[in-house]
Every structure is written in structure tokens, then in C-alpha cells.
Amino acid sequence: MSEFNFDIEEANTLWKRWSLNAKKYTNREAIIHWVADGEPHRWTFGDLLNSAKKYSVHIKEAGIEPGNVCAIVMRHNPNFYPIYLGISRTAALPACLAYPNPRLHPDKFRQGIEGMSQRSGLDYILTERELEPLIRPLIEKPGSTIKDILFPLEWETQSEVDPKVDEKIEAIAESVKDTDPFLLQHSSGTTGLQKPVVLSHAAVLNHVKYYGKSIGFKETDKVVSWLPLYHDMGLIGAYHIPLACGIPSVQIDPFQWVLAPVIQLEAITKEKGTLLWLPNFAYNIYAEKIDAEELEGVDLSSVRRVINASEPIRHDSHQKFADRFVKFGFNPLALTGMYGMAETTLACCQTEDGKPISEVAADRNELSNGKFKFAEADAVVRICVSSGVLIDECKMKIVGENRNEIADGLVGEVAVHSISMFDGYRNYPEKTAEVFAGGWFYTGDYGFKHNNEFYIIGRKKDIIIVAGKNIYPEDIENVVNHVEGIVPGRVIAFGEDDEAMGTEQVAVVAETKTESEEEKKNTRMAILRAGMSIDVNIHKVYLVPSRWLIKSSAGKPSRKANKERLISGNDPQVWSK
Amino acid sequence: MISQELKTVILKQLNLDDFDLQGETIAPQVPGWDSLNHINIILAVEQKFGIKFKSRELLQLKCVGDLQKLVDSKLGK
Numbered sequence: 001m002s003e004f005n006f007d008i009e010e011a012n013t014l015w016k017r018w019s020l021n022a023k024k025y026t027n028r029e030a031i032i033h034w035v036a037d038g039e040p041h042r043w044t045f046g047d048l049l050n051s052a053k054k055y056s057v058h059i060k061e062a063g064i065e066p067g068n069v070c071a072i073v074m075r076h077n078p079n080f081y082p083i084y085l086g087i088s089r090t091a092a093l094p095a096c097l098a099y100p101n102p103r104l105h106p107d108k109f110r111q112g113i114e115g116m117s118q119r120s121g122l123d124y125i126l127t128e129r130e131l132e133p134l135i136r137p138l139i140e141k142p143g144s145t146i147k148d149i150l151f152p153l154e155w156e157t158q159s160e161v162d163p164k165v166d167e168k169i170e171a172i173a174e175s176v177k178d179t180d181p182f183l184l185q186h187s188s189g190t191t192g193l194q195k196p197v198v199l200s201h202a203a204v205l206n207h208v209k210y211y212g213k214s215i216g217f218k219e220t221d222k223v224v225s226w227l228p229l230y231h232d233m234g235l236i237g238a239y240h241i242p243l244a245c246g247i248p249s250v251q252i253d254p255f256q257w258v259l260a261p262v263i264q265l266e267a268i269t270k271e272k273g274t275l276l277w278l279p280n281f282a283y284n285i286y287a288e289k290i291d292a293e294e295l296e297g298v299d300l301s302s303v304r305r306v307i308n309a310s311e312p313i314r315h316d317s318h319q320k321f322a323d324r325f326v327k328f329g330f331n332p333l334a335l336t337g338m339y340g341m342a343e344t345t346l347a348c349c350q351t352e353d354g355k356p357i358s359e360v361a362a363d364r365n366e367l368s369n370g371k372f373k374f375a376e377a378d379a380v381v382r383i384c385v386s387s388g389v390l391i392d393e394c395k396m397k398i399v400g401e402n403r404n405e406i407a408d409g410l411v412g413e414v415a416v417h418s419i420s421m422f423d424g425y426r427n428y429p430e431k432t433a434e435v436f437a438g439g440w441f442y443t444g445d446y447g448f449k450h451n452n453e454f455y456i457i458g459r460k461k462d463i464i465i466v467a468g469k470n471i472y473p474e475d476i477e478n479v480v481n482h483v484e485g486i487v488p489g490r491v492i493a494f495g496e497d498d499e500a501m502g503t504e505q506v507a508v509v510a511e512t513k514t515e516s517e518e519e520k521k522n523t524r525m526a527i528l529r530a531g532m533s534i535d536v537n538i539h540k541v542y543l544v545p546s547r548w549l550i551k552s553s554a555g556k557p558s559r560k561a562n563k564e565r566l567i568s569g570n571d572p573q574v575w576s577k
Numbered sequence: 578m579i580s581q582e583l584k585t586v587i588l589k590q591l592n593l594d595d596f597d598l599q600g601e602t603i604a605p606q607v608p609g610w611d612s613l614n615h616i617n618i619i620l621a622v623e624q625k626f627g628i629k630f631k632s633r634e635l636l637q638l639k640c641v642g643d644l645q646k647l648v649d650s651k652l653g654k
Contacts, residue, residue: 036632036633036636037633037636101605102603102605102606103605103606103611256636258612258615258616259612259615259632259635259636259638260632260633260635260636261616262632263632281613285616289616289617289620291623291629293629294631294632466613467612467613501613503613505613521594525593525608528608528609529608531608532605532608537609537611537613537614538609539609577592
């Protein structure tokens, strides 16, 4: 196809779309399940659907009903994909959750699942046998919503499906309407504050149509991704969109990628990948952390778009990446940016194809005062990188404190209205009411509009984004508050810029009565361990004496004011490491 | 057995005064040793010992002892 043409009327649910693709492109590759140390498993659209049908029989036999939420907690495995599709065939909702990192304390993992279960109403957990001792006690707890734990990797899928059973399940799939819920994803957060977002088939299919048009999907495209599938950019961008469009995606194990990032470049070279989504820090890693010898044979000439999203886009990161990879065939015009969120399925705006991403040199002080102004010769400059123009059927406006739209060039909160909008947080009406009014979703992000493009420059809330992962400071403060030697309630966590890594890092400030160097070192170690227990790496600890922290008008220590005080001042009372 | 040299370079990179790094210690047990820092640690070890690791070799590392063995093999020990 020369121009992207995605007809929702042909198939109004995801299962129907996948079935259609299996008929149209039976032998075309759908998913190339990449492994660094062996041959990839290559799923064709036909094989993937057949396997999904087999899993759907087991899913139905396990008692899963339409509308049930099925959490999948699994490591990189080629059977993940047919299991996911099989859940959807039975009209249940797949929900990908992160497999626990060994760093995460088992109690915290359990609390996270329990919190999600109470909030999201998880009905089943499909996982690996290894996690049974961790998860089983949750099911047996009084009042648990979790009905059972299942181990789909142990299911027998060699024999053919009984046609009568198959027919019954297909009838369920046929009865699903486009407005019915399709999947559940968690918007952000660490352990306790995740917000469950349910998306309908219509929301996702419309997103495939309009975002697909925006990035100009072609039949010759191939996505190459290491993004985890519990993250909206990985799940929607790199998995659902190509699968629905009938183009292949290469799925790399995120755990392997962090150990050897070069494997994505090797996969692009071997598979002639064309599209990738990356969080900003990955550009820095590619530009500066991979030995030249490792890049021998890398060829990025097939790449037509690298889409930077999920943390603020940095000018320097793009520059370094382009400088290093031009000689490997990379076209700098392929550097693009996107802005979006789980609540709008994924994207709201995207920079345009074939032209350099827009950047403006803004006066940093004016920006702090809420206004974009081009920097003059003596000004402190902040280069702001555009997140692009609106995709079709999506509206965005910048609003002031009273939620009224403000003029172009003024900094305010970003509000979004999209055809692919969620219907509210599941079982969380008070949170929904906070952020959703009159069809507009108030994102909590700050930005401005200039020349019809949107520039995202900060956040209303104090969320910290480390390597694309959203972390709530409250989660960190809660665990650090229990550390011995800390004045309870006198702790703040915030994000500190790490220019070298192209991301933010977590810093903690805590009031303490400890005085000796030795005690302070021990307190710092205890704070680092508290962070580890919720799988958060605390990069820097500031210890301050009692009553040092500035309080906000609400009487709590102010993150913003104290961060500014620490960064600007050189207070001898502050101990840091 | 982890050599003092390897231990020093790892702890310096992690900004830790001391930590009992044993052969069987895994990264998630060590404060600060996350995926972002892992890359920096590997680069610091390469620089300290004047060696280069291949990605395939890094994927095989399960614990600090494996890293020590890899360093030793590169140094011909």
C-alpha cells in the first residue's frame, strides 16, 4: 500500500482484526521473538492465531468469563503473544504486569499485586510456576478478588482444538462489541499508586488508525523494540499497532537489552527494522556507552523513524545520537518526538515526517514565569524540543489554573480530548473526577504551544521519570520515613537531572538527628536499602538537621522549594552523598 | 573470591564506602546497582583493567564472581 489505509469497519474488535490479518497475511511474519543467544522464534499471522485459539480453549476451561481481568506476569517468552490473544478471544481483558525484579522485596511485590487487585479488580493471574509461592497466599486471603493462579506455559497446545469447543469460543468473540473493554493497562506509578486504565476496542482501533496515519505506516515497515509490554509505549506502540496493521515487530527481552543494548542495533541491522520507539535515556546509552568495536557491521540505513517519548525529549541526546550514527547509515531526519499517555491509548501528538524536529531556544527565566520567549544574547537558555503536531481526532489545549484555555506561548497545564480516550480509571471515581471534566483529560503535564506545535516542559505533579519509568515521590517517602534515625514525616524525594545519562535520578532529603559521619553513612545506607525494597534506586541522599526542610502552606515539606534550596545553595548544614 | 581492585572500581562507581561483595553477590543486592549504573560499572571495569567485553559475554554474567572470572580470563590469569 502506498498510503496508510486502516478501515475499522472491516473488523471492529481486535480479535476480528487479528483473524482478518491471519487470513490476509497468513504466512507473513507477525512477531519475531528475539533472543540474544540463539535463533528467534518467528510467528506468522496464521500460526499466531492458531496458537491463540488453542490457548483460548484452556482459558475458557479454567473458568475465565467475559469481562474478567487476567493479569499476565511473565518473562520474555514466545508463547506470551498467543496467550495474550487467547485471553482476548474469550472476551476477557489482558493486563500485562512487570515480572518482579529480584531487588523488589517479596512483601512489596505482594502488596503491589494486592493493591492492584483491590483497585483494578484482578480476577486471574497467569504466570510462571516460580511465582506461585509469592502469589498463592493472596488468593487465599479473605476478600481477595483473585480467583485463581494459572500457569499457561505448562498447558498442552500440540493437539488440535475440538471444533465444537472452538465454535463456542468464536461465538463469544463474535459477540464482543467495539465499545466493550479490550485491555487494562496501568498508567504509571511504583507499587501503591498505579492507576488502572481500561481501553475499549474502539479506542485502540481508532488509535491504530489515526496514529498509524500520523507516522505513515507502510507494509514494508518493521518495528524493533525492547520496551516492556507493561509500559504503554511498548504495549500499544510496538506491539498492538503493528499487530493490528499487519506488519511485523521484533520483540527483544528488556532484561537482555539493559545488559547489552547493542542487541537492538544488531536486530535492526539483521531484520532491516524501520521504526522504533525509545525513551530519551536510550539515545545517550547508544551514543556514549557502547564500544566502537561492538558497532562493527551495524547498519541503520533502514530506519525511517526513531520516536522519542515517555520522558522529556532532550536536544543533546538527539544530537549525540545523530553524530555517532550518521556513519552507520542513520538519517538524522528519522529523529522524531511524540507525546502521549496511557489514558489516551498512547499518542496525542507526533513530529512530522521528513523534516527536522522543531526546537526553540527559550529564555529559562521567562519560562519559569510562565511564558515562552526566544532567548536573547544574555539570557540563560533552555532548548525546548517539540513533541509535534496533533494527530487526527485528538485535541489539545493549554490551560491556566482555572482550566480556561490560555494564549499560545503561555505555559500551562496540558489538557487532551481524544477519540481514543479511556472511560475513566477503573473502580477509582474520585481520581477520575479529579482529572476528567467535560470530555477533557487534564494531564498534569506543563507545556506551551508555539507555531501549532506542542512543547512539554515539566509536570504539575512531582512524578519522577527515571529511564522512562514513572516513580511517585510519595512511595519513596513512605518507605524512607520508616528508616531509623530519620525524623518521621520529614522526608522528601524529587528528581534530579542527570545530563550524562539523559534522564532524571532520584534524590532524597531527610531530616535526621544523627551527627557523626559514621552514623550519617549508616543512615544513608539504610535509606538506599529502603529504596531497594520498592525497586527504586536512590541516587543521592541529602541529610539535613531537624526543622531544616521548608514547609508548604499545607504544612508538609515542600518538594519544589526544598529542591530549589538544595540546588541553588551551598548550605554547610547539608550532608550529601 | 573478588579481588580488591575489582571491588574498589565497583564501589567507587556506586559511590559506596564499603559493601561485602562476594562471588555469589548479584546486582540487585547491591545498593545503587541498577540497569543504568550497570552500564557505567562495566565501562569503568573495562577502563580500569584495559580490557573490552563483548555483549555476548555480558549477557552470561549472573553474579560478581562471573564478572571476576571474565576479567581474569581477559587478563590471561
